[in-house]
Amino acid sequence: MPPARPAPDAGPSFGPEGADPTLAAVCAGDQGEISGLLARIAGRELRDNDAELYGRWLFECLLAPVWRRLLAAPAVHAARGVELALRWPADDTALAGLVWEAMHDGEAPLAGHPRALVAVTRVVPTATPAPATIRRVPRVLFVAGSALDDAVIRPGAMFMGLMRAFEAEGLCVSRAMTNATLADLGEVCARFEPDVVHLVAHGDVDEHRAVLRVCDPGEPDGFRFVDGETLALALRGPAGMPVAVILSACGSARPGGQDADDPGDGPAGNPDAPPDAARAAGRSLAAELAVRGVPIVVAMSGEVSEQASRLFTRRFVRAVQQGASVVDAAAAGRRAALLHGDPPSRYLDWAMPTLVLAENVPPDLRVVDPAPLLGLRQAAESLGLRQAPVFIGHDRVLAATDALAAPAAEARPGFVAAVARDSMSGLGGSRLLREVGLRLLRTGHLPLLIGPFGAGAAPSDLRAVVSQVLEKAIMIAEVLGIDPPPLTVLDADPDSRLAGTVSPEALRGVGAEARFDLLYDAVAEFTAGTAPLPGPGLRHRLARDLGALADAAGAAGEPFGAATRVVVLGDEVHRWVGGLRPLLAMIRRDGLGGPDRPIPVVVTASLVEQEGVFLKDFRDGQAGQPGFVFPELAPMSPASAILGYQWVLLHPWHPSYPFVYTAARNASRARIEKTLGRLQGKPTAVGERLYFVAAILADYEAFVAADDEAAMRAYEEQVR
Structure with missing residues (x-):
């Protein structure tokens, strides 16, 4: 992918020739149609083709005049890929509140376009310096603001399970903490000095600020809200900020005040709002962290299903492990989620993971150089220390x-x-x-x-x-x-x-x-x-x-x-x-x-x-x-076991068990937990017994089985 960051050289068109009336209306600025579409997107109540309509509207407003010339550019043609770096003032929440990753040119979503691998990056204008490529074993901190079996953060917990592939492959040193307070986070960051912090928590809006909910036993409800400024203070260790922060929190890439009833100012929201109304709502958590010193942030523009999280993360992690740039890795992850996930015309989960970079971060930056780590991994294998599947309990x-x-x-x-x-x-x-x-x-x-x-x-x-x-x-x-x-x-x-x-x-x-x-x-x-x-x-x-x-x-x-x-x-x-x-x-x-x-x-x-x-x-x-x-060696607690078993099921690790099993969208959580509970929390049940139970849950449509390895091979063949 070329390092150049092309920008459109003309204003928006007002709908493609021959477009259907709804698309023509939103492209022409029809406030009723736009507000209705944005409300359905934010509320996850999409009609058939709403996702495509939304993507077409964004594309027509931004890229349509230059798209053909862009694809024909020699550098783009040679690389079969391009980065679309979107840059606006950090406080411009009207533009930041839109899911630009969903753009669709009428032929296909740009994230899965057959002619080029398209990366969409949010570039924040800030003086945050670019990090150096990590040439040692990276340190990764997993933090959950509540228990990992909490229903709201469950997709984020699955995301954490997938990111543990780094550890299973011997490519990182990790620490994990649940029900973490802000003081806990600050203490661990000061002591452990993580390169990557992966934070799983409730995302929310408090007084028009984008916030995360973290544990606080001293509060009446047992939690408190923290904004980006407060979070940044806890993340800063003796050596500075982490290289990257992953926010598995719904809406963490969306500005404060951006919701279904108030999508923002101007033509995308309330036409009677003053021009600076959305700016007063506050930056997204991701943009705030970038401004305050975190060079790379992966966040979520909205709710993300377990399936989209799994497919995005599997490809993203693999690309980073192989030494790809962070931009390429995010684009590859999004394309994998799009091509092998739910129908893109009906769902936008694949578009929700968002890559936010400080403007000094070059597009070809590799977060990790895998070469120095391969010898250590081989040593672990020679010493009999590596063993599949992903460790739990x-x-x-x-x-x-x-x-x-x-x-x-x-x-x-x-x-x-x-x-x-x-x-x-x-x-x-x-x-x-x-x-x-x-x-x-x-x-x-x-x-x-x-x-x-x-x-x-x-x-x-x-x-x-x-x-x-x-x-x-x-x-x-x-x-x-x-x-x-x-x-x-x-x-x-x-x-x-x-x-x-x-x-x-x-x-x-x-x-x-x-x-x-x-x-x-x-x-x-x-x-x-x-x-x-x-x-x-x-x-x-x-x-x-x-x-x-x-x-x-x-x-x-x-x-x-x-x-x-x-x-x-x-x-x-x-x-x-x-x-x-x-x-x-x-x-x-x-x-x-x-x-x-x-x-x-x-x-x-x-x-x-x-x-x-x-x-x-x-x-x-x-x-x-x-x-x-003298810690006790005992079966896992029910909550840890149920989550841990599902983490194992996310990772194909043996020819006898080629499928990935995940919870179906509308599956009964109680039924899944009751069935997995029959394994009695034994860590050694991760073989035949676990997959027998998973197959039964799939038969009753509580689990969805997929061959992710075959999908990844097909993906790699398609984009080769």
């Missing part, structure tokens, strides 16, 4: 493990045990540890995943536990291409004959492949030893070796650095018969390390199976002590 456990990287020692746990009161069956503990490891790797730490083990293979003594840690430490060094740990721990083994062959001095000058062969051989010898091991001395040597591994990673550059630490992850440690007790004996306030170099340990376990009773005693003895956290 266990938010409390993840919050505890996210705190492992806290800068303040008093807030940083050294031992996190996710424990089940009964059996762990169906709770997804092994998948949880993989997710923890993936999150740690993306944030610049070194996860050593110990397990899962088959029958009889779990560590049975201290030697087996240490050898597993050493083997995983060597493996992660090999995968990341960094110096391996020195393995001074082998010096504590009276049986070791190979310890001297793997000292740093002995390995100096040895090629990488041979060096790792020697290390693995030495650990295998250590594993086979039988002599007693000195516990305290062994712990000290192990901490020193793992600290050296963290230093080697820190010197390698992004995402690693001075704060990088090793984290040991133990799967179902109640099954480590003979190995659990010596592990617990080595655990301190800072895990296996010390205050200057913590080595946290995260485990999952049942408190009643096999040696779980020893962990239970350990928990009872350490409960409430700084550095020790």
Whole structure:
């Protein structure tokens, strides 16, 4: 797509030749026809062909005189695409209140035009500087102003589920918060410094200002309204504003005061209103954020269905992941929603997602450079940390493990045990540890995943536990291409004959492949030893070796650095018969390390199976002590489970389950929740059982099934 931003060079025509009477009337400025059309658009009570009529009217008023010359321009023809950058004063709410993304030239909507990929961008005149392309793992903050099962923000919650594809692909570090207050948002932005903030909330108009509704327990109704100025203050972190803000809030791209009864001033609304009446209503939230320093804002001009949200977002996310410019990505997302969504003559959902850019943002800006992230994703796959489908549940456990990287020692746990009161069956503990490891790797730490083990293979003594840690430490060094740990721990083994062959001095000058062969051989010898091991001395040597591994990673550059630490992850440690007790004996306030170099340990376990009773005693003895956290491993709450299952169903992840399932427009929410509730909140129900239930809901027309991957392939073929 060319960077040029063409503008029309003539005034509006007054309806195409031979147009139907209604189109001719609105193009001629008939106030009754225009007001009626705008009221139906705003109220989502469209008649047949209203969407096309609205798009034709906007097109005739803006582009008709120059459209043919525009398509024939050499740059547009060569690129098969063009950006239509719409620029007006930030306070001009009359123009901002119209859905220009819906323009239709009589042949097709411009968003899905067969002759060119057309991007419609709202450019806000402001001094906000353009951001640099992110060349590290981007940080994404998901924020919900109320519970995610709230019916009004449900489409936004689905949007959030789709955006988590970034995380599932290993292409971002995310944090999530629900029922967030303004103070919560400001605190997290200051601490986490997100590159992208995705905010899901009720959009509203309060005293002619565009506002969002956020949680506030101190208010009588439990919430408060915040405008763009207040929101911008909370978003600004120590390094400035986020690169992009996504507002999954209906009407967040629409100026305050723009509603069905008062669409604005001039010919688009009340003809008797004074010329500056709409300007007094206030900017849209999106424009306000752009003026106050956010370079890129994706917002909604009106209500968006789950289907349109899904199709727009799937293509938008994929395009950004592949390194497309933000303008191209938004255009591709809109076209996908248009071509494979509801009939464009009847619905405008596909036109509602709106891209707002500060004027200094170049149209070819890539938000993310994917190249530096591919190596990290490959490393995660080699270490067994990536696993489909999208992860759901266990938010409390993840919050505890996210705190492992806290800068303040008093807030940083050294031992996190996710424990089940009964059996762990169906709770997804092994998948949880993989997710923890993936999150740690993306944030610049070194996860050593110990397990899962088959029958009889779990560590049975201290030697087996240490050898597993050493083997995983060597493996992660090999995968990341960094110096391996020195393995001074082998010096504590009276049986070791190979310890001297793997000292740093002995390995100096040895090629990488041979060096790792020697290390693995030495650990295998250590594993086979039988002599007693000195516990305290062994712990000290192990901490020193793992600290050296963290230093080697820190010197390698992004995402690693001075704060990088090793984290040991133990799967179902109640099954480590003979190995659990010596592990617990080595655990301190800072895990296996010390205050200057913590080595946290995260485990999952049942408190009643096999040696779980020893962990239970350990928990009872350490409960409430700084550095020790014991979150419960339990089924998801009904609300989290119902939303989480639907998030999984948004992402085709296995050849056996090629379909995407989403709620039908007028489906009974109660029926969907009751049916999904039969899965009992078990995270491991995301396979055959979940898709069996989804197929039944589709049979009864509560769910709609679609093959999004086939649709995306068809889309890519069509626009190639």
